[in-house]
Amino acid sequence: MIDIFATLGPACADADTLETMLRRGMTGVRLNLSHVTLVESAAWVSALIEAGGRCGVKPKLLIDLQGPELRIGALKAPLELVPGETVSFGAEGIPVDEAIRAALKPEQDVLLDDGKLLLRVRADGRADVLRGGTLHSRKSIALPGVALKLPALTGADLNNIAAASEYGVTGVMQPFVRSREDLVAVRQALRDAGAEQLRLYAKIENQAGLKALPELVGEADEIVIARGDLGNAVPLWDLPGVQKRIASTCRAAYRPFMVVTQMLASMEHSPVPTRAEVSDIFNAILDGATSVMVTGETAVGDYPVETITYLTETVQAAERYLGIGP
Numbered sequence: 001m002i003d004i005f006a007t008l009g010p011a012c013a014d015a016d017t018l019e020t021m022l023r024r025g026m027t028g029v030r031l032n033l034s035h036v037t038l039v040e041s042a043a044w045v046s047a048l049i050e051a052g053g054r055c056g057v058k059p060k061l062l063i064d065l066q067g068p069e070l071r072i073g074a075l076k077a078p079l080e081l082v083p084g085e086t087v088s089f090g091a092e093g094i095p096v097d098e099a100i101r102a103a104l105k106p107e108q109d110v111l112l113d114d115g116k117l118l119l120r121v122r123a124d125g126r127a128d129v130l131r132g133g134t135l136h137s138r139k140s141i142a143l144p145g146v147a148l149k150l151p152a153l154t155g156a157d158l159n160n161i162a163a164a165s166e167y168g169v170t171g172v173m174q175p176f177v178r179s180r181e182d183l184v185a186v187r188q189a190l191r192d193a194g195a196e197q198l199r200l201y202a203k204i205e206n207q208a209g210l211k212a213l214p215e216l217v218g219e220a221d222e223i224v225i226a227r228g229d230l231g232n233a234v235p236l237w238d239l240p241g242v243q244k245r246i247a248s249t250c251r252a253a254y255r256p257f258m259v260v261t262q263m264l265a266s267m268e269h270s271p272v273p274t275r276a277e278v279s280d281i282f283n284a285i286l287d288g289a290t291s292v293m294v295t296g297e298t299a300v301g302d303y304p305v306e307t308i309t310y311l312t313e314t315v316q317a318a319e320r321y322l323g324i325g326p
Helices: 014-024 039-055 098-102 155-161 180-192 207-216 227-233 235-253 275-286 304-322
Strands: 001-005 027-033 060-064 078-081 109-112 119-120 128-130 132-137 171-174 200-202 222-225 259-260 292-295
Touching: 001 060, 001 259, 001 304, 014 027, 014 039, 014 304, 027 039, 155 180, 171 180, 180 200, 180 207, 200 207, 207 235, 222 235, 227 235, 227 259, 235 259, 275 292, 275 304
Parallel strands: 001 027, 001 292, 027 060, 060 171, 171 200, 200 222, 222 259, 259 292
Antiparallel strands: 078 132, 109 119, 119 128
């Protein structure tokens, strides 16, 4: 059975909505812990458990850790970045930690919010806005070609792992995996917490992860083709080929893999997806994906139930095409 995951968020975090999503085919949810802790999300988890009880199922619960992901700090208010203008880094502009600031060299490209916004650093340390938009607090920041040495797990990650079993977590997603050692560190943290039974999902989001993929498939329980930041790490037109190569490597190693990011992105504000989106889902299943996931579509979108309906129906259509579904 192919798993169908939603991302838990304010748009779907009540038991009634989650119950409907489960009845429409959702098998589990992802909880993004980049901004909150597992303990702080207790009410959402309780709603999921209640919804599962109504349906007579136990939905899977994945926690997505912080890991070595780079993010900006908190903004006083959303920041409008206008092409042609310049912006500074720090308290009066875009807040970043010292490790990021030290890596900002002249002509360095800076991608924000999964690449939606693009800056280029000037000689004076400020940056020109090349692709603008509205920047919100705690959004991702990527420096193409720059590798910062950060620990695999943060203190918050260790606390969330320690609480995982208590909250019914079934799997842990490790972002920005760079090497087998990152996964070994997560396995050790799970053992230390008495949670070694949890499945470990390795998110491929950077060049280091791509290069290490052959050793990662032997350590992870499932590989995640995380196309958001992966699309920043490679030219966007190369991303489909990269996805195909990861899928092929996983199939050859008999390792399950998930495809995620923008699968139904238009449905954040539309009750109907694009033809390209349903084709993307269909082809992911034909490539052998064992699970698919939506993110903002259900976490903050206007149509979380409709999103799961289209996701489920498209997955089932692909299964019928392959002769493996009802």
